[in-house]
Amino acid sequence: MSKRTSGQRGPSRRAVLRGGAGIAATATGASALAGTAAAQPQPSFDGWLSDVQNYNGVIDRTGRDEVTVRVGVDNGGQPFGFGPPAIQIDPGTTVVWEWTGRGNQHNVVDLDGAFESELASEAGYTFEQTFESEGVTKYYCAPHRALGMKGVVVTGDVELGGGGGQPFEPPGGAFGLTFMGILLGLSGLAGAAILGADGYRSYGAWKEKVTDVEGPAVESAPEEETVERTIGHDAFDPTGTAALLVGYFLILVVLWILMYFVEFLGGPTIIG
């Protein structure tokens, strides 16, 4: 007769939960790939300005000969921004970047390499560039690019996508997405299968225990091992193991010479 107590129910319940977790992982993997980012209210210039926190629209600076952009203005609480980050100018206009002196060293670097200023930190330092041809120029500050210190100069009457944001396009394209989806799904299924099998085994073990709860535990005696042959201590020659160790030893010596005498002493090294 089998007896159930709440303590004994544990294993099977956990096993069911574990099996379920694998299936849930499969579902999450598939649905995570279906999501898209929300559209932004201003043009993000192919995402160039999507992580620039002080960007809220292209500022119209047309009709002037000279336009000033400040370097080192507040951008999400840190002085790592261009002010304003996006401007629209007429062809032939000179843009003057003026350093505020905040946020240490900054520079102005064209994404396409057309211009690059010196790194400077002092307030009042300026760098200027005249934009003759129509188009969109993306630029950044090299030390703080990762912090969203990026900007855009729109020269002339360029179509900016009518105010709509670029839809989120994950890198890799449709094939990559499908491939990753299948991979995630399969790994989820595999995980579910492994966890499920594990759970089934522990359920079986538990059930057996429950069934046998009244009978005495049967201990199967280990089989007697028979000694086939005895040899003396010095008669045993593990030549295979010895050969393996000699191989390892040679590899070590070669690596030692390469590392110290070629790699370490071969180039400039600290001598004082």
Next chain:
Amino acid sequence: MEIHRYEKAWFVAGMVLIVGFIATVVYGAVGPGIAMVDDSGGQVGANPIANENYDAVDNFREPGVYRTGENSFDIYVVAQRFAFVPGTGEPIRIPAGSEVTFYVASADVTHGFNLAGTNVNVMVVPGQVSEMTARFDETGTYGIICHEYCGAGHHDMAGTFEVVPQSQYDHDATSDDRELLRAALTAGGER
């Protein structure tokens, strides 16, 4: 105790390796003169570095390359989030066959200073001038890499160190002109 002859051989081989390693390190210190980076650069307040107030400190100068002899240079570098000055904006340039002493200080957090592919490599701890000397006999270009995570732009923190042929080296304006300017200003102030 009975020890198998193979075990004796392995023991001897292992000892040979250990003795060999120690001998190699001793040779490196005595022969090529490999040195450790120590605290000989001295301490420096973080504020003068961050505020570019280099006149206020004795053991650090305005960042740049200073010629101290025919073939010897002192290079002062400030590491800050996320640039080496000089190094990132303009490459550091020296002629081949020079002995260079680097003095590196941080303006903010802990950085690293490593000439990629060499063991010219040091941590740049705020408050400490990291000093090290190396010889550059052959021409080449090395990347300067920050290898201590210093913030969101850490992966962009890199610079360039160029060893150019003697004939192409022209000790440019950066340091000498500043020295002359400073001398002139000091003279003017005293007058």
